[in-house]
Amino acid sequence: MKRDINLVVLLLSVIFFSLASLTLWKVMASREHALEEINTHGLNLSQALSTYSEGIVRQSSLLLLGLVERLETEGSGPRQIERLSQLVSRQQPLMPQLSGVTVYSKDGLWLMSSNQPSQTGANSSDLVYFIHHRDNPSREPFVGLPIRSSANQEWVITISRRFDDAAGQFAGVVAVTLGVENFLRLFGQIDVGSDGAIGLFYTDGSMLVRYPFREQDMGRNFSNSPIYAKYLVDRSVGTASYTSSLDGVERLYAYRKSDKLPLVTTVALGKREALAAWQFEAKLSVLLVCGLLLLTGGIGWLLIRAMLRRSLVEDELRVAQQQLLDSNEQLERLAMHDALTGLANRRNFDDTLTQEASRARRSGNALSLMMIDIDHFKRYNDSYGHLAGDDCLQQVASRLSACMRRPPDLLARYGGEEFAAILPDADSAGAATVARTILEYLGNEPIIHRDSPFAQVTVSIGIAYASGSDLETVQVLIARADQALYIAKNTGRNRLHIA
Numbered sequence: 001m002k003r004d005i006n007l008v009v010l011l012l013s014v015i016f017f018s019l020a021s022l023t024l025w026k027v028m029a030s031r032e033h034a035l036e037e038i039n040t041h042g043l044n045l046s047q048a049l050s051t052y053s054e055g056i057v058r059q060s061s062l063l064l065l066g067l068v069e070r071l072e073t074e075g076s077g078p079r080q081i082e083r084l085s086q087l088v089s090r091q092q093p094l095m096p097q098l099s100g101v102t103v104y105s106k107d108g109l110w111l112m113s114s115n116q117p118s119q120t121g122a123n124s125s126d127l128v129y130f131i132h133h134r135d136n137p138s139r140e141p142f143v144g145l146p147i148r149s150s151a152n153q154e155w156v157i158t159i160s161r162r163f164d165d166a167a168g169q170f171a172g173v174v175a176v177t178l179g180v181e182n183f184l185r186l187f188g189q190i191d192v193g194s195d196g197a198i199g200l201f202y203t204d205g206s207m208l209v210r211y212p213f214r215e216q217d218m219g220r221n222f223s224n225s226p227i228y229a230k231y232l233v234d235r236s237v238g239t240a241s242y243t244s245s246l247d248g249v250e251r252l253y254a255y256r257k258s259d260k261l262p263l264v265t266t267v268a269l270g271k272r273e274a275l276a277a278w279q280f281e282a283k284l285s286v287l288l289v290c291g292l293l294l295l296t297g298g299i300g301w302l303l304i305r306a307m308l309r310r311s312l313v314e315d316e317l318r319v320a321q322q323q324l325l326d327s328n329e330q331l332e333r334l335a336m337h338d339a340l341t342g343l344a345n346r347r348n349f350d351d352t353l354t355q356e357a358s359r360a361r362r363s364g365n366a367l368s369l370m371m372i373d374i375d376h377f378k379r380y381n382d383s384y385g386h387l388a389g390d391d392c393l394q395q396v397a398s399r400l401s402a403c404m405r406r407p408p409d410l411l412a413r414y415g416g417e418e419f420a421a422i423l424p425d426a427d428s429a430g431a432a433t434v435a436r437t438i439l440e441y442l443g444n445e446p447i448i449h450r451d452s453p454f455a456q457v458t459v460s461i462g463i464a465y466a467s468g469s470d471l472e473t474v475q476v477l478i479a480r481a482d483q484a485l486y487i488a489k490n491t492g493r494n495r496l497h498i499a
Helices: 002-074 078-094 128-135 180-188 226-232 276-336 346-363 377-384 386-403 428-444 474-490
Strands: 098-105 110-113 155-164 170-179 197-202 207-211 237-243 250-257 263-270 367-374 410-415 418-424 459-466 496-498
Touching: 002 078, 002 098, 002 155, 002 170, 002 180, 002 197, 002 237, 002 250, 002 263, 002 276, 078 098, 078 110, 128 155, 128 170, 155 180, 170 180, 180 207, 226 237, 276 346, 346 367, 346 410, 346 418, 346 474, 367 377, 367 386, 367 428, 367 474, 377 386, 386 410, 386 418, 386 428, 418 428, 428 459, 428 496, 459 474, 474 496
Parallel strands: 459 496
Antiparallel strands: 098 110, 098 170, 155 170, 197 207, 197 263, 237 250, 250 263, 367 418, 367 459, 410 418
8 A cells, every 4th residue: 555655646746747847848938939039029120220220321421422512512602502501401301300401611610500590600610520520531421429409409419521622621511410309209109118228329339319218328338338348349230138237127138230330229128028928928827737736736635545544444454354363263262262271171172082083093093081180179169169169270270281291282171170181192101190290290289178188189080091993982082081080089089090
Protein backbone atom coordinates (compact mmCIF):
# COMPACT_ATOMS: atom_id res chain seq x y z
CA MET A 1 0.00 0.00 0.00
CA LYS A 2 2.81 2.39 0.87
CA ARG A 3 4.35 1.67 -2.54
CA ASP A 4 1.04 2.50 -4.24
CA ILE A 5 0.78 5.79 -2.36
CA ASN A 6 4.36 6.65 -3.29
CA LEU A 7 3.52 5.97 -6.95
CA VAL A 8 0.47 8.26 -6.73
CA VAL A 9 2.58 11.00 -5.11
CA LEU A 10 5.22 10.56 -7.83
CA LEU A 11 2.57 10.75 -10.55
CA LEU A 12 1.08 13.90 -9.03
CA SER A 13 4.56 15.43 -8.74
CA VAL A 14 5.26 14.70 -12.41
CA ILE A 15 1.92 16.25 -13.40
CA PHE A 16 2.55 19.32 -11.26
CA PHE A 17 6.09 19.77 -12.57
CA SER A 18 5.05 19.20 -16.20
CA LEU A 19 2.13 21.65 -16.07
CA ALA A 20 4.18 24.26 -14.21
CA SER A 21 7.10 23.91 -16.64
CA LEU A 22 4.81 24.00 -19.69
CA THR A 23 2.98 27.06 -18.37
CA LEU A 24 6.24 28.85 -17.57
CA TRP A 25 7.58 28.04 -21.03
CA LYS A 26 4.36 29.21 -22.69
CA VAL A 27 4.28 32.43 -20.66
CA MET A 28 7.92 33.24 -21.40
CA ALA A 29 7.53 32.34 -25.09
CA SER A 30 4.45 34.56 -25.39
CA ARG A 31 6.39 37.35 -23.67
CA GLU A 32 9.20 37.03 -26.20
CA HIS A 33 6.62 37.02 -28.99
CA ALA A 34 4.95 40.12 -27.55
CA LEU A 35 8.30 41.89 -27.31
CA GLU A 36 9.07 40.97 -30.92
CA GLU A 37 5.75 42.40 -32.05
CA ILE A 38 6.32 45.57 -30.02
CA ASN A 39 9.80 45.99 -31.48
CA THR A 40 8.50 45.43 -35.03
CA HIS A 41 5.74 47.96 -34.44
CA GLY A 42 8.26 50.45 -33.05
CA LEU A 43 10.62 49.98 -36.00
CA ASN A 44 7.73 50.52 -38.45
CA LEU A 45 6.75 53.72 -36.65
CA SER A 46 10.33 54.94 -36.56
CA GLN A 47 10.60 54.27 -40.30
CA ALA A 48 7.44 56.25 -41.02
CA LEU A 49 8.45 59.17 -38.78
CA SER A 50 11.98 59.17 -40.15
CA THR A 51 10.60 59.31 -43.67
CA TYR A 52 8.30 62.16 -42.65
CA SER A 53 11.11 64.13 -41.01
CA GLU A 54 13.44 63.56 -43.95
CA GLY A 55 10.69 64.72 -46.33
CA ILE A 56 10.21 67.97 -44.46
CA VAL A 57 13.95 68.64 -44.32
CA ARG A 58 14.39 67.79 -48.02
CA GLN A 59 11.42 69.94 -48.99
CA SER A 60 12.86 72.78 -46.96
CA SER A 61 16.30 72.19 -48.51
CA LEU A 62 14.80 72.39 -52.03
CA LEU A 63 13.09 75.66 -51.15
CA LEU A 64 16.38 76.99 -49.82
CA LEU A 65 18.20 75.80 -52.93
CA GLY A 66 15.82 77.73 -55.16
CA LEU A 67 16.16 80.87 -53.04
CA VAL A 68 19.96 80.61 -52.97
CA GLU A 69 20.10 80.26 -56.76
CA ARG A 70 17.98 83.40 -57.19
CA LEU A 71 20.11 85.35 -54.73
CA GLU A 72 23.34 84.24 -56.37
CA THR A 73 21.96 84.90 -59.87
CA GLU A 74 19.91 88.04 -59.39
CA GLY A 75 21.64 89.51 -56.36
CA SER A 76 20.28 90.65 -53.01
CA GLY A 77 19.19 94.18 -53.84
CA PRO A 78 15.87 95.66 -52.65
CA ARG A 79 14.02 94.77 -55.85
CA GLN A 80 15.39 91.22 -55.84
CA ILE A 81 14.49 90.82 -52.17
CA GLU A 82 10.96 92.04 -52.87
CA ARG A 83 10.46 89.49 -55.64
CA LEU A 84 11.94 86.86 -53.34
CA SER A 85 9.46 87.80 -50.62
CA GLN A 86 6.56 87.42 -53.04
CA LEU A 87 7.86 84.00 -54.10
CA VAL A 88 8.09 82.85 -50.48
CA SER A 89 4.56 84.08 -49.76
CA ARG A 90 3.32 81.90 -52.63
CA GLN A 91 5.35 78.87 -51.48
CA GLN A 92 4.51 79.08 -47.81
CA PRO A 93 0.93 77.70 -48.05
CA LEU A 94 2.34 74.61 -49.74
CA MET A 95 4.40 73.85 -46.63
CA PRO A 96 2.21 73.94 -43.50
CA GLN A 97 5.24 73.06 -41.38
CA LEU A 98 6.99 76.24 -42.54
CA SER A 99 7.10 78.92 -39.87
CA GLY A 100 9.10 81.51 -41.80
CA VAL A 101 11.97 82.30 -44.19
CA THR A 102 14.71 84.76 -43.32
CA VAL A 103 17.54 86.11 -45.48
CA TYR A 104 20.68 87.48 -43.80
CA SER A 105 23.45 89.55 -45.35
CA LYS A 106 27.08 88.66 -44.92
CA ASP A 107 27.12 90.90 -41.84
CA GLY A 108 24.13 89.18 -40.26
CA LEU A 109 21.61 91.90 -41.09
CA TRP A 110 18.06 90.79 -41.83
CA LEU A 111 17.38 91.45 -45.52
CA MET A 112 13.99 89.70 -45.46
CA SER A 113 11.71 87.89 -42.99
CA SER A 114 8.48 86.30 -44.18
CA ASN A 115 6.89 86.33 -40.75
CA GLN A 116 8.61 89.39 -39.26
CA PRO A 117 8.76 92.15 -41.92
CA SER A 118 9.28 94.76 -39.22
CA GLN A 119 12.53 93.12 -38.13
CA THR A 120 14.32 93.95 -41.43
CA GLY A 121 17.66 95.47 -40.57
CA ALA A 122 18.08 93.56 -37.33
CA ASN A 123 21.39 91.80 -36.77
CA SER A 124 21.69 88.06 -36.00
CA SER A 125 25.38 87.49 -36.66
CA ASP A 126 25.64 85.68 -33.32
CA LEU A 127 23.32 82.83 -34.31
CA VAL A 128 24.91 79.40 -34.42
CA TYR A 129 23.85 78.55 -37.95
CA PHE A 130 24.98 81.96 -39.27
CA ILE A 131 28.42 81.48 -37.74
CA HIS A 132 28.52 77.92 -39.16
CA HIS A 133 27.92 79.10 -42.74
CA ARG A 134 30.15 82.12 -42.43
CA ASP A 135 33.09 80.00 -41.28
CA ASN A 136 32.34 76.86 -43.32
CA PRO A 137 32.46 77.00 -47.15
CA SER A 138 30.17 73.92 -47.43
CA ARG A 139 27.13 74.46 -49.62
CA GLU A 140 25.17 71.72 -47.81
CA PRO A 141 22.13 72.63 -45.72
CA PHE A 142 22.62 72.92 -41.99
CA VAL A 143 20.00 71.72 -39.51
CA GLY A 144 20.27 73.81 -36.38
CA LEU A 145 19.25 73.21 -32.79
CA PRO A 146 15.77 74.31 -31.72
CA ILE A 147 15.52 77.97 -30.73
CA ARG A 148 12.76 80.31 -29.70
CA SER A 149 11.45 82.42 -32.53
CA SER A 150 11.83 86.15 -31.84
CA ALA A 151 8.59 86.72 -33.75
CA ASN A 152 6.15 84.60 -31.72
CA GLN A 153 8.37 82.95 -29.08
CA GLU A 154 7.51 79.48 -30.37
CA TRP A 155 10.14 76.77 -30.58
CA VAL A 156 11.46 76.28 -34.11
CA ILE A 157 14.06 74.20 -35.92
CA THR A 158 16.21 76.03 -38.48
CA ILE A 159 17.40 74.68 -41.82
CA SER A 160 19.83 77.04 -43.55
CA ARG A 161 22.13 77.45 -46.57
CA ARG A 162 24.79 79.98 -47.39
CA PHE A 163 24.85 81.95 -50.64
CA ASP A 164 27.91 83.49 -52.24
CA ASP A 165 28.55 86.54 -54.38
CA ALA A 166 29.83 86.50 -57.95
CA ALA A 167 33.40 86.16 -56.66
CA GLY A 168 32.47 83.03 -54.68
CA GLN A 169 32.77 84.77 -51.35
CA PHE A 170 30.32 84.47 -48.49
CA ALA A 171 27.38 86.80 -49.17
CA GLY A 172 24.85 85.71 -46.55
CA VAL A 173 22.51 83.03 -45.25
CA VAL A 174 18.99 81.91 -46.08
CA ALA A 175 17.20 80.12 -43.20
CA VAL A 176 13.91 78.26 -43.03
CA THR A 177 12.27 77.86 -39.61
CA LEU A 178 10.04 74.85 -38.95
CA GLY A 179 7.67 75.05 -36.00
CA VAL A 180 8.18 72.34 -33.41
CA GLU A 181 4.44 72.53 -32.81
CA ASN A 182 3.83 71.10 -36.29
CA PHE A 183 5.98 68.05 -35.48
CA LEU A 184 4.26 67.62 -32.14
CA ARG A 185 0.86 67.77 -33.79
CA LEU A 186 1.74 64.83 -36.03
CA PHE A 187 3.51 62.89 -33.28
CA GLY A 188 0.50 63.39 -31.02
CA GLN A 189 -1.73 61.59 -33.55
CA ILE A 190 0.29 58.39 -33.04
CA ASP A 191 -0.83 56.28 -30.10
CA VAL A 192 2.22 55.42 -28.02
CA GLY A 193 0.37 55.20 -24.72
CA SER A 194 0.64 57.40 -21.66
CA ASP A 195 4.22 56.33 -21.04
CA GLY A 196 5.34 56.40 -24.69
CA ALA A 197 7.58 59.00 -26.29
CA ILE A 198 8.71 60.02 -29.79
CA GLY A 199 11.97 61.86 -30.38
CA LEU A 200 13.97 63.46 -33.18
CA PHE A 201 17.69 63.88 -32.46
CA TYR A 202 20.88 64.93 -34.09
CA THR A 203 23.35 62.12 -34.51
CA ASP A 204 25.54 63.90 -31.93
CA GLY A 205 22.81 63.33 -29.32
CA SER A 206 21.18 66.79 -29.35
CA MET A 207 17.39 66.74 -29.07
CA LEU A 208 15.34 68.51 -31.72
CA VAL A 209 11.78 67.41 -30.92
CA ARG A 210 10.26 65.23 -28.24
CA TYR A 211 6.68 64.15 -27.70
CA PRO A 212 5.29 64.57 -25.08
CA PHE A 213 6.74 68.08 -25.15
CA ARG A 214 8.93 69.21 -22.25
CA GLU A 215 10.43 72.63 -22.68
CA GLN A 216 13.41 71.86 -20.44
CA ASP A 217 14.47 69.10 -22.84
CA MET A 218 14.70 71.31 -25.94
CA GLY A 219 18.27 71.33 -27.24
CA ARG A 220 19.45 68.98 -24.51
CA ASN A 221 22.31 66.67 -25.44
CA PHE A 222 22.02 62.96 -24.66
CA SER A 223 25.37 61.79 -26.02
CA ASN A 224 26.42 60.71 -22.52
CA SER A 225 23.29 58.65 -21.85
CA PRO A 226 23.77 54.85 -21.73
CA ILE A 227 21.33 54.16 -24.55
CA TYR A 228 23.08 56.62 -26.87
CA ALA A 229 26.56 55.32 -26.03
CA LYS A 230 25.54 51.66 -26.25
CA TYR A 231 23.24 51.63 -29.26
CA LEU A 232 23.07 54.83 -31.31
CA VAL A 233 26.80 55.33 -31.91
CA ASP A 234 27.53 52.21 -33.95
CA ARG A 235 24.11 51.11 -35.23
CA SER A 236 21.78 52.70 -37.74
CA VAL A 237 18.64 50.83 -36.73
CA GLY A 238 17.62 48.63 -33.82
CA THR A 239 15.70 48.20 -30.59
CA ALA A 240 16.59 48.48 -26.91
CA SER A 241 15.06 48.35 -23.45
CA TYR A 242 16.11 51.24 -21.24
CA THR A 243 14.95 53.33 -18.30
CA SER A 244 14.71 56.95 -19.40
CA SER A 245 16.96 59.47 -17.68
CA LEU A 246 14.26 62.13 -18.20
CA ASP A 247 11.36 60.65 -16.23
CA GLY A 248 12.61 57.27 -14.93
CA VAL A 249 10.11 55.25 -17.00
CA GLU A 250 11.32 51.97 -18.48
CA ARG A 251 10.63 51.97 -22.19
CA LEU A 252 11.12 49.79 -25.24
CA TYR A 253 12.97 51.87 -27.83
CA ALA A 254 13.04 51.52 -31.61
CA TYR A 255 15.54 53.85 -33.32
CA ARG A 256 16.55 54.59 -36.89
CA LYS A 257 19.26 56.82 -38.31
CA SER A 258 18.66 58.72 -41.52
CA ASP A 259 20.81 57.55 -44.41
CA LYS A 260 21.29 61.06 -45.87
CA LEU A 261 20.71 63.44 -42.96
CA PRO A 262 22.32 63.64 -39.49
CA LEU A 263 19.03 62.75 -37.82
CA VAL A 264 17.90 59.92 -35.55
CA THR A 265 14.22 59.09 -34.98
CA THR A 266 13.22 57.17 -31.85
CA VAL A 267 9.89 55.63 -30.84
CA ALA A 268 9.60 54.49 -27.24
CA LEU A 269 6.71 52.55 -25.71
CA GLY A 270 6.24 52.19 -21.97
CA LYS A 271 7.25 48.62 -21.18
CA ARG A 272 4.55 48.22 -18.55
CA GLU A 273 1.84 49.42 -20.92
CA ALA A 274 3.22 47.53 -23.89
CA LEU A 275 3.21 44.25 -21.97
CA ALA A 276 -0.15 44.84 -20.29
CA ALA A 277 -1.99 42.51 -22.69
CA TRP A 278 0.68 39.84 -22.25
CA GLN A 279 0.53 40.23 -18.49
CA PHE A 280 -3.25 39.76 -18.55
CA GLU A 281 -2.96 36.61 -20.66
CA ALA A 282 -0.10 35.34 -18.51
CA LYS A 283 -2.07 35.88 -15.31
CA LEU A 284 -5.11 34.21 -16.86
CA SER A 285 -2.99 31.22 -17.96
CA VAL A 286 -1.36 30.95 -14.54
CA LEU A 287 -4.78 31.21 -12.87
CA LEU A 288 -6.23 28.46 -15.06
CA VAL A 289 -3.21 26.21 -14.53
CA CYS A 290 -3.31 26.83 -10.77
CA GLY A 291 -6.99 25.88 -10.80
CA LEU A 292 -6.18 22.74 -12.76
CA LEU A 293 -3.33 21.91 -10.39
CA LEU A 294 -5.60 22.45 -7.39
CA LEU A 295 -8.23 20.22 -8.96
CA THR A 296 -5.63 17.57 -9.76
CA GLY A 297 -4.15 17.88 -6.28
CA GLY A 298 -7.62 17.59 -4.73
CA ILE A 299 -8.41 14.47 -6.74
CA GLY A 300 -4.99 13.07 -5.85
CA TRP A 301 -5.55 13.83 -2.18
CA LEU A 302 -8.95 12.12 -2.29
CA LEU A 303 -7.32 9.13 -3.97
CA ILE A 304 -4.57 9.00 -1.36
CA ARG A 305 -7.15 9.32 1.42
CA ALA A 306 -9.14 6.46 -0.11
CA MET A 307 -5.99 4.37 -0.32
CA LEU A 308 -5.12 5.23 3.28
CA ARG A 309 -8.63 4.31 4.38
CA ARG A 310 -8.39 1.05 2.45
CA SER A 311 -4.99 0.42 4.02
CA LEU A 312 -6.47 1.15 7.45
CA VAL A 313 -9.37 -1.22 6.79
CA GLU A 314 -6.94 -3.86 5.57
CA ASP A 315 -4.85 -3.40 8.72
CA GLU A 316 -7.97 -3.71 10.83
CA LEU A 317 -8.96 -6.82 8.91
CA ARG A 318 -5.49 -8.28 9.41
CA VAL A 319 -5.70 -7.51 13.13
CA ALA A 320 -9.16 -9.03 13.31
CA GLN A 321 -7.94 -12.05 11.35
CA GLN A 322 -4.99 -12.47 13.69
CA GLN A 323 -7.27 -12.07 16.67
CA LEU A 324 -9.54 -14.70 15.17
CA LEU A 325 -6.58 -17.01 14.59
CA ASP A 326 -5.42 -16.39 18.15
CA SER A 327 -8.93 -17.04 19.41
CA ASN A 328 -9.16 -20.21 17.37
CA GLU A 329 -5.76 -21.28 18.60
CA GLN A 330 -6.82 -20.52 22.14
CA LEU A 331 -10.06 -22.36 21.66
CA GLU A 332 -8.18 -25.27 20.17
CA ARG A 333 -5.76 -25.18 23.07
CA LEU A 334 -8.64 -25.02 25.53
CA ALA A 335 -10.31 -27.88 23.71
CA MET A 336 -7.17 -29.97 24.05
CA HIS A 337 -5.99 -28.86 27.53
CA ASP A 338 -7.36 -28.94 31.02
CA ALA A 339 -8.44 -25.50 32.18
CA LEU A 340 -7.30 -25.97 35.80
CA THR A 341 -3.88 -27.56 35.42
CA GLY A 342 -2.95 -26.56 31.89
CA LEU A 343 -2.16 -30.19 31.07
CA ALA A 344 -3.56 -32.10 28.12
CA ASN A 345 -7.18 -33.05 28.74
CA ARG A 346 -8.92 -36.37 28.28
CA ARG A 347 -9.70 -35.72 24.59
CA ASN A 348 -6.11 -34.84 23.85
CA PHE A 349 -4.97 -37.89 25.79
CA ASP A 350 -7.28 -40.24 23.86
CA ASP A 351 -6.22 -38.85 20.44
CA THR A 352 -2.52 -38.98 21.30
CA LEU A 353 -2.71 -42.48 22.71
CA THR A 354 -4.49 -43.70 19.60
CA GLN A 355 -1.86 -42.11 17.34
CA GLU A 356 1.08 -43.42 19.38
CA ALA A 357 -0.43 -46.91 19.48
CA SER A 358 -0.78 -46.93 15.71
CA ARG A 359 2.79 -45.67 15.31
CA ALA A 360 4.07 -48.33 17.73
CA ARG A 361 2.31 -51.08 15.76
CA ARG A 362 3.88 -49.84 12.51
CA SER A 363 7.38 -49.38 13.90
CA GLY A 364 7.36 -52.27 16.39
CA ASN A 365 8.63 -49.94 19.17
CA ALA A 366 7.54 -50.04 22.77
CA LEU A 367 4.78 -47.88 24.30
CA SER A 368 4.28 -47.35 28.03
CA LEU A 369 1.33 -45.82 29.86
CA MET A 370 1.30 -44.53 33.47
CA MET A 371 -1.87 -43.93 35.42
CA ILE A 372 -1.23 -41.62 38.40
CA ASP A 373 -3.65 -40.99 41.27
CA ILE A 374 -3.27 -38.63 44.22
CA ASP A 375 -3.51 -40.54 47.50
CA HIS A 376 -6.27 -39.56 49.98
CA PHE A 377 -7.30 -36.57 47.89
CA LYS A 378 -10.84 -36.63 49.23
CA ARG A 379 -9.46 -36.15 52.72
CA TYR A 380 -7.42 -33.19 51.43
CA ASN A 381 -10.54 -31.55 50.02
CA ASP A 382 -12.47 -32.24 53.19
CA SER A 383 -9.67 -30.86 55.34
CA TYR A 384 -8.56 -27.83 53.30
CA GLY A 385 -11.52 -27.08 51.09
CA HIS A 386 -12.09 -27.36 47.37
CA LEU A 387 -10.15 -24.18 46.50
CA ALA A 388 -7.12 -25.58 48.25
CA GLY A 389 -7.83 -28.87 46.48
CA ASP A 390 -7.66 -27.10 43.12
CA ASP A 391 -4.39 -25.48 44.15
CA CYS A 392 -3.10 -28.91 45.19
CA LEU A 393 -3.99 -30.32 41.77
CA GLN A 394 -2.09 -27.44 40.09
CA GLN A 395 0.99 -28.01 42.24
CA VAL A 396 0.98 -31.76 41.61
CA ALA A 397 0.54 -31.14 37.87
CA SER A 398 3.53 -28.77 37.92
CA ARG A 399 5.74 -31.34 39.71
CA LEU A 400 4.65 -34.13 37.35
CA SER A 401 5.40 -31.93 34.31
CA ALA A 402 8.90 -31.25 35.66
CA CYS A 403 9.59 -34.99 35.59
CA MET A 404 8.47 -35.45 31.96
CA ARG A 405 11.68 -34.48 30.20
CA ARG A 406 11.32 -36.05 26.75
CA PRO A 407 9.52 -34.06 24.01
CA PRO A 408 7.29 -36.91 22.81
CA ASP A 409 6.03 -37.70 26.34
CA LEU A 410 2.52 -36.46 27.10
CA LEU A 411 1.13 -35.79 30.60
CA ALA A 412 -2.65 -35.40 30.82
CA ARG A 413 -5.31 -34.92 33.45
CA TYR A 414 -7.31 -38.07 33.12
CA GLY A 415 -10.11 -37.05 35.45
CA GLY A 416 -10.62 -35.71 38.99
CA GLU A 417 -7.36 -36.27 40.90
CA GLU A 418 -6.11 -38.86 38.37
CA PHE A 419 -3.39 -38.18 35.77
CA ALA A 420 -2.03 -40.22 32.87
CA ALA A 421 1.31 -40.14 31.04
CA ILE A 422 2.02 -41.55 27.58
CA LEU A 423 5.66 -42.54 27.11
CA PRO A 424 6.39 -43.45 23.45
CA ASP A 425 9.44 -45.63 22.74
CA ALA A 426 9.78 -46.41 26.48
CA ASP A 427 9.77 -49.90 27.93
CA SER A 428 8.74 -50.84 31.48
CA ALA A 429 12.16 -50.02 32.88
CA GLY A 430 12.11 -46.55 31.34
CA ALA A 431 8.61 -45.92 32.59
CA ALA A 432 9.58 -47.12 36.08
CA THR A 433 12.48 -44.68 36.08
CA VAL A 434 10.12 -41.78 35.33
CA ALA A 435 7.70 -43.03 38.02
CA ARG A 436 10.44 -43.19 40.64
CA THR A 437 11.53 -39.68 39.66
CA ILE A 438 7.97 -38.47 40.29
CA LEU A 439 7.81 -40.10 43.70
CA GLU A 440 11.18 -38.68 44.71
CA TYR A 441 10.27 -35.22 43.43
CA LEU A 442 7.08 -35.15 45.46
CA GLY A 443 9.04 -36.31 48.50
CA ASN A 444 11.68 -33.63 48.05
CA GLU A 445 9.10 -30.91 47.28
CA PRO A 446 6.35 -31.90 49.74
CA ILE A 447 2.81 -30.57 49.74
CA ILE A 448 1.51 -30.72 53.34
CA HIS A 449 -1.41 -33.09 53.90
CA ARG A 450 -2.10 -33.57 57.64
CA ASP A 451 -4.83 -36.14 57.09
CA SER A 452 -2.51 -38.41 55.10
CA PRO A 453 -0.51 -41.18 56.77
CA PHE A 454 2.50 -39.68 55.00
CA ALA A 455 1.74 -36.13 56.27
CA GLN A 456 2.14 -34.90 52.70
CA VAL A 457 0.57 -35.36 49.33
CA THR A 458 1.65 -38.58 47.63
CA VAL A 459 0.67 -40.44 44.46
CA SER A 460 0.22 -44.04 43.41
CA ILE A 461 1.38 -45.02 39.90
CA GLY A 462 0.32 -47.92 37.71
CA ILE A 463 2.40 -48.76 34.64
CA ALA A 464 1.35 -50.78 31.61
CA TYR A 465 3.79 -51.64 28.85
CA ALA A 466 3.50 -53.26 25.42
CA SER A 467 5.64 -53.59 22.32
CA GLY A 468 4.33 -53.06 18.82
CA SER A 469 3.82 -56.75 18.14
CA ASP A 470 2.05 -57.35 21.48
CA LEU A 471 0.02 -54.12 21.54
CA GLU A 472 -3.65 -54.86 21.39
CA THR A 473 -6.26 -52.07 21.67
CA VAL A 474 -5.66 -48.89 23.66
CA GLN A 475 -8.54 -49.88 25.92
CA VAL A 476 -6.64 -52.99 26.92
CA LEU A 477 -3.53 -50.91 27.64
CA ILE A 478 -5.54 -48.45 29.74
CA ALA A 479 -7.24 -51.29 31.61
CA ARG A 480 -3.87 -52.88 32.41
CA ALA A 481 -2.50 -49.52 33.68
CA ASP A 482 -5.63 -49.01 35.79
CA GLN A 483 -5.22 -52.50 37.26
CA ALA A 484 -1.59 -51.75 38.12
CA LEU A 485 -2.69 -48.46 39.75
CA TYR A 486 -5.29 -50.33 41.75
CA ILE A 487 -2.66 -52.75 43.01
CA ALA A 488 -0.32 -49.84 43.96
CA LYS A 489 -3.07 -48.19 45.98
CA ASN A 490 -4.09 -51.44 47.70
CA THR A 491 -0.54 -52.31 48.65
CA GLY A 492 0.06 -49.15 50.64
CA ARG A 493 0.00 -46.18 48.24
CA ASN A 494 2.91 -43.78 47.50
CA ARG A 495 4.42 -46.38 45.20
CA LEU A 496 4.45 -47.70 41.65
CA HIS A 497 3.36 -51.02 40.21
CA ILE A 498 4.06 -52.46 36.76
CA ALA A 499 1.39 -54.59 35.16
